[in-house]
Structure formats: structure tokens, C-alpha cells
Amino acid sequence: MTVKVAILGFGTVGEGVYQTIQSHAEELTAVLGKKVEVAAVLIKNDQKKRNIDPDVLITTDFADILRLPQLDIVVEAIVDKEPPFLFLKQAIQRGCHIITANKEMFAHYGKELLTLADEHHVSVGFEATVAGGIPVIQTLRQLLNINNVQQVQGILNGTSNFILTEMREKQQSFEQALKLAQENGFAEADPTNDIEGFDAFYKTMILSRIAFGKEPHWHEVEREGITAITSELIEAAVKLGLRFKHIASIGLVGNQIEASVKPILVGKEDPFYHVEGVQNAVNVYSDIVGRITLQGPGAGMYPTASAVIEDLVYVCQNAPSKRRITSPSQEESEHKSGRQSKCWLIYGQKDLPYHPLLTKLAYAAEGAWIIRTHKDVIEELAEANKSLIYFPVLGDYTADLADKALIPLGF
Template sequence: MSTIKVAILGFGTVGEGVYKTIQSHQEKLKGVLGKSVEVAAVLVKNKHKKRDINEGILVTEDFEEILNLKELDVVVEAIVGENPAFSYLEKAIQKGCHIITANKEMFALHGTTLQKLADEHQVSVGFEATVAGGVPVIQTVQQLLNINQIIKMEGILNGTSNYILTEMRANQVSFSEALEAAQVKGYAEADPTNDVEGYDAFYKLMILSEIAFGEKPDWSNVPREGITEITPEQIKEAEKLGLRFKLIASIEQSQGEIKGYVRPTLVSESHPLYHIEGVENSVSIEADIVGRITLQGPGAGMLPTTSAVIEDLIHVVLGNGQQAIFSGVPSGLLKQDEKQQQKWLIMNKNGVLLTSSSSAQKESHVLVKADEPTIHTLRDDNKQASFFQVLGEMKSNLFVRNDSA
């Protein structure tokens, strides 16, 4: 083929960005691929709506029209939600097309199925755009997995939530004011639920789990909390202690079990995620040989995601597309920590009651070092208090209690 024919499914922020980039970067694409890239078709909801799409390109509401094209090499999917995106990509693979997706919800649910089907039809799957926008975390993890074994990944995977938390702290505004600013700048959707309630980060975390460990944990066992309950007062109190709120997504394999969470977390200056501000995304990867490496880049907006899709286009056409399935970490390489203790800051203006078999103490803000079962018990005893895990070292005179279930 002298020309690579591409269909784009969806013409929202990402789909339009991919279209414009293909048009504006023709010479660079041809230089890398040795062939020109042509957008042959665009799938839209309303084909009568005026769009800046060149004449001669099929603009349709019917995916079957795209499947019936005689020449089609790559299908780029930029639709929101599980269906019909999944069924479209299944059909595209069966037609013999490479596929690229930016749909994290759909891929978290069906990535393994699509990869197996692609293997059967000898085509490639690109999914870098499903995680962390312009941060090449998937390509990096795949390179590490040649020799290294991933032990843990944690990061800021949602630029919208990070922007809101940054605005609340830096400009001392409420959640609703920061959200409105994010929407004005185009960082947040009209319905921001997926971002601010942690769903977006959750789906991305499940994709990372599969590429690092070869499987996902039971979704129902992965805590997911958003940022909607964080108050300006809590942000001020945390700042006094040298801490910043971040929506952290974490996944690790320990003692033969994959454990993860998505939740508002307090990060100290000693931690690499402390300085990640605005719409930036960052992922910290811990592996057995290289130790810890941290990737950072823009995570929201048209261009970061478009960049990931275009890079995937290069990879799938050149035949080095991504593989979603890996074997798990050998048990001998896993970090062994029987109690799995973590640091938690408990905030409560009325004081926090810490109970044990022999004593009871009441303090204001308390830093507790304990395992998850103990934290659950303390939550039950202090229903009015707020509990936040702490990452990094703290310089504080807070009361510290070491405990375990």
C-alpha cells in the first residue's frame, strides 16, 4: 500500500485533534512511515452538522459504511463509553484493520478480548492514549518488562482532578469554583462525574494493572473515592503540615495478590508526586532492577491525547503495536510486608478518639501508622473524622500511633 487509509470514530476533542494532526503533519508521517496517511472516513453522530472536514472524506453516522470501504488499514476510536465502541473495534479487527483507542472505560473492560482477537487476525492494538494523556507510560512499562519486574505503580492519572485541587490550594477557592474554572478552560466536561469521582483514574489503573501484572484485581475490591468532599479548610490544614492533596491511583502485587486504590491522598515534599500541579499527570513506577522512575507530562486537553494516538499510529503501522497481556510477577520478587502498614492522617476539629485494649486518647489531627483493617476500625469509631493516606516523609510534631489489626 502506498497510502495508509485511516477511519476516525468520533469527532469530539480527540477525534478532531487526530484529524487535524494527520492533515498538518503529512510530511513527518510520510518520512517516518514511507507512506502518506489519509483519513478515509469519519464516524459522527450527526452528519448534517457543519464540520471542518475536507471534501471527499466519507462522513457518516453508520459504521457499516466504514466497514464496507474497500481500502481501510487503521481504525482510530475516540468515542466515550463501553458500547458501541467495543463492537465497532471487534468488527474492525475482523475486517483486518489495526485499531487504536483512547477509550479507557471500554479498554479497561474489554482490552484483553480485543488483544486476543487482534492476535488471531494478525493486527495490532494501540492504547497509549487510554492512560495519562501525553505521558508515554505504557510504552515505558513495556520496555521495562523486557528484564525488570514491576512491583508497584502509583500516580496522578486524571488531569482534571489535579487541576481542581491545585486551584483550590493556590487560589483558595471552593471545589465548585475550581470546577467551573476547569470547565471554562476545557479541562472538565459539562458532566464531570467520571473525573471528580475517580472513575477515569480507576479505569486507567485497571489497564496499567493488566499490562504490568497480567491481570486485574476484582474491581469490587479496589476502593475508589473522588475529590468532591475535599474542603478548602482541609487543604489549608494539610498545607500547614507540608502536605498537598492529590487524587492518587495505586496498584501493586504483593504476597501473590494485586491490590489497588483510587483516593484523595496527602503527599509530602519528599515524594515525587508532590510537585505535579495543574493538568499534569505523573506515574511513579517501582521495579526490581531499575528501582523507582517517574514520568510526567500533560494529561488533559486535545493535544496530549492526540499525541499519544499519533504515536500509536506509527507503532501499529510499523508492526510493533502494544501487547496488553503479560505474565505476573514471580512471587520471589514481591515485596514482603506482612502487616502492609501505611501512614494515615486523621482530621477532625472535635478530636480523634484512638482506642486500644488498654487506653483511649483524644487528639486533634493524628498521624496513624497502621494496616487497612485498623484504619477501617478507626473509621467506625470516628465517623465524623476524615481519613487520608500520607505518601512520603513528614516533618511534624503530630501524635503518631503505631498499630495493626
């Protein structure tokens, strides 16, 4: 018996999936007990030469693929929202399992595709939509058998992480680091999705559905990119023993799901501190196992292809997921927090006024402070000083994390 696969799109991901199916044919047969064959490839430009076996149907029309006498799995690797969604709907209606690497499309339409898949008794694989080669979705599926996940945090965008690493290690400006990312193929000509946090946002919504069975209202999620981070801010953070990371966070606060995608500072003891370049990392906290961290390549031909191939095995071996996906209720969405004390880096304030809820922890010259206070107090300071910039520090901060010679103590 043979498993027939169609690949939609033959860019970096699509080609990687095709090559991996060819190179790991024996391993797939051993695991599945069936041979896996690529039956068709959907392309955009039929004039472009491609290294595809002549027995494979190559077409620009998805209807040709749907007319194949046997079609078991459709793998979608197209950069767009609407056409891939419609293709996958038709594939499900025909009775095919589907696999996607398209995070933007799946963030918008994943709920509908999963519901439709349940109705047609097929499975959906979407490991490749989040963190490339890191098996975070499979890990969450395993944890959710018994564990209750309470929080997921991650560096989910390799482009932003590369830029922040280059700015710190090579003392580059944001513009210089972005240009280098584009030259290396890590960033698109239009890098907006990466540097403004949209890419990480879509991935966060997908993770929310897996971890909690629902997602927050999109407009309530705090999304901030990395464009406001300057060389001066990077330098001040380094003096304080901290590094900027662009971190997505989603967790339960009571019955409320709270999510954010924004720059955060981490110290040497944090697992994200050493995640550099285009690497991704995901930290999952659940009630039994506690905290676990997964780290690895977040993008690229073969890391993403690896996630797709693992999904191929998953959809062949598993029944459709029955996990409910809902939206938070109005009662839940009205909950807001701002009275929790945490550590912050603030920049642009030479002297700090006295406030009973504000504790000064460290100073790195030129108006860069580490303080402990509530977000409400930070917002009051920012209202009084329009040039003030502030960023949260993940976890607790002590002066031991930094070079004490650079931190005047005894405030």
C-alpha cells in the first residue's frame, strides 16, 4: 500500500519536504508500514525548471490535483492566506489529511479547518507553523494528556532574534543588523511581519489553541516589535547584565488568557539568555512536569521540512483531535491586571521621583534604571515624561547579574 502526497508550493519549504520524502523513504516505510510517494506538486510558474521526478504531476491548477485517483495527504507550503485556505478546505472535503506550514493562514482559519477536519474524520498537522524544527506542538499534545499547561513563552521569530544578537555582539544599529539579515536571507525585502511582531503573534495564537483550547481576543493582545530598540538601549542593558529578547507569552491568569508579544529583558539565569542568532526557543510551564525548554532552528529548508515530515507520520497514525477550540467569554476578557509588582528597565529618566510602590534596583548611566514597581506606576511615569521608554525584565533582578563596578549602589 502507498500513501500519496501532494505538495502545494515548491519554494524553500515545499522543496525541502519533497527532498526529505525522497531521502528518507526507507525510514518512512519502516515507521508507517507503507511507502510514501509524492503524487503531485502545485507550482505558480510553469516556466521555471525544477528537480522533480517526471512521474510526479506538476500543475498550476489545484483542480488537477483533486482529480487524482488516489490522494491521501495534502501538504501546504504557500505564502498567502486565502488561496491556501480554500485549497485545504477542498482537500478536507475530499477526505484528505492536511499539513500546513503557513502560520498566518492557520492563525486566521485554523479553527475552521480543524472543525471541518473533525466532520470529515481526517487529521490536521501544523507543527511547522510554530518554531520551525522545534517539536513544540507535539510536546504540548503529549503534555496535555495529563499535565495542565499554565504558561507558554518563546522566542518565535528568528529574524528578530538575529537582529538583536547582531546589534549587541557587533555594536550595530538596527538598520545595519536588518540589512545583514536581508542579505543572509533571514528577512524579506519587506520585513514588517518579523520586526513588528506579527509573525510571532500568529504563532502565539496557534500555541494558545493547543495549550488552552482557546485564544484571547486578538485586539487585546499586546504586540510590540523591535524597531524602538536602539544601540544605546542594548548597551545599557548589557551594563546591567541583561539582554533584549523578543518574547511571545501566553498564559492563564485565573480564567483569563493573557498574551503579549514584545521585547523583554532577560538575565544570565534565564534559558532565553543564550538563545542567539536565528535560533528559536519555547518554554512550557505545566502543573506536574514544571518548566521545560525546547531550543533549536526556527526556520530554514530542512528544519521546517522535518516538522512537516513528523506531521505526516502524525496524521497517518492518529485520529482527529477532539480538543475544543473556543473564544474567551466577555466576562473573562474584562479582566485586566496592572497591580502586580515586577522589574523593569526604564530609559530616558535622569532622576526618579519618590513613589511608595517604586524600588530602585540599579542604574547604568544616561537615564537607564532597573526598578521594581507596578505597571500602573510605570505608565504614570511615562505620562509625565513622554520620552521615557520602558521594558519588562523576565523574572527577578539582582545586581549580582551585572558587573557591580558599573552599578552605583546605595540609593
